[in-house]
Amino acid sequence: MRSSSTVAAEPKGSADLFAALGDPARLRLVTRLCDGGPMSIARLTEGSRVTRQAITKHLMVMKGSGLVRCTRRGRESVWQLNQKRLEDARCYLDRISRQWDAALQRLRELVED
Amino acid sequence: MTTDRIEKKILLRASRQRVWRALSDSTEFGSWFGMKFDTAFTPGACMRGTIAPTTVDAEVAKTQKKYEGVPVEMTIEQMEPERLFSFRWHPGAVDPDLDYSVEPTTLVVFELEEVADGILLTLTESGFDRIPLARRAKVFSMNEGGWSAQMKLIERYVSHAQ
DSSP: OOOHHHHHTOHHHHHHHHHHHSSHHHHHHHHHHHHHOSEEHHHHHTTOSSOHHHHHHHHHHHHHTTSEEEEEETTEEEEEEOHHHHHHHHHHHHHHHHHHHHHHHHHHHHHTO | OOSSEEEEEEEEOSOHHHHHHHHHSHHHHHHHHTEEOSSOOOTTOEEEEEEOOOSSOHHHHHHHGGGTTOEEEEEEEEEETTTEEEEEEOTTOOOTTSOOTTSOOEEEEEEEEEETTEEEEEEEEEOGGGSOHHHHHHHHHHTTTTHHHHHHHHHHHHHHHO
């Protein structure tokens, strides 16, 4: 878990990350990379109505926020998720989630009295 | 993976009437959640509660001091007796210098379901994807000293009271 002071120093980085995630096409790419592991653009484009160029553009935005990275495998580029950045995004919901956990425990104590 | 929605389920060993009262009575709701309301919950009502000060723990009180009396607004949506209670609000809206009223809200829904051992309460909060990106990022820096400290206080208060 990150301390508040660490996080407070990085609001811009976090906003970039959410911008990178805040697009249905990009979220679909994240889901595909999550489910299928590292893959090439050719495979990412398979079965999609989105063009290879559009997917490349999305991947570059996501790369810019550190959400995905790209490695060369022979002649093709293989894209994979950067799990650490994905965890940062989950962190926002996790915080609110923990607040609800604590609040619901209070509710339990009240009604199970 | 979703960034839009939170879902929680909790089994409460209490009667349906008891759970409903804890949710639908604004004083009872405030007592476990940590807010103070002057009026009753009714569908469509715009509730203006405040974060309550604490006398439980001086150290936490210091952290909490900057949020003391900060209004928390919520609009009651549905109240289906003993079955469903929902409202909209601005999650983590505790910075008095910011105007949250123009921003999208999240929808919080409590649903009661009778099971063998009691009441299965399902909580969902959804709509986070509509919250401005900059604000979502800001929650990272805000919550740790704010709401979670608040929750800790409530926990201590309740356990002392019993």
